[in-house]
Amino acid sequence: MLKSTIISFVVSIALVGGTFYLISDRSAFSNSEMVPSQNIEIKDGVQYVTIIAKGGYSPRVTSIKEGLPTKLVVKTAxxxxxxxxxxxxxxxxxxxxxxTGEEVIDLGILKSGEKVLGVCGMGMYSFQIKVN
Structure with missing residues (x-):
């Protein structure tokens, strides 16, 4: 009786600990959504948006300026x-x-209010570029 109680207690602690580990690990990925404009570069009048593709897309949401020729740079490693x-x-x-490499995709000149959505082939991962 005491043995089964101890085993149940240990399993419960392991499940709670595992849940906290998974939650904290996932929040590290969602922080990439909160870092605005660090993946945008304007060079020679062209706006470059860089997205990292590995285990999803980072950052998941990016806001860019309207009226500039825009290129999406997707990096893999x-x-x-x-x-x-x-x-x-x-x-x-x-x-x-x-x-491993880099793919440059021409998005053209985007207008305010437009959104560009990128998605993986299975529909599991996505990213969005919002035009302001």
Missing amino acids: GTYDCSASLIVRSVGFQKILPP
């Missing part, structure tokens, strides 16, 4: 999950990205 299969419907882009 040892990416072997479904985030390597990228679809950006608004510009007709669909491709399996190389495991």
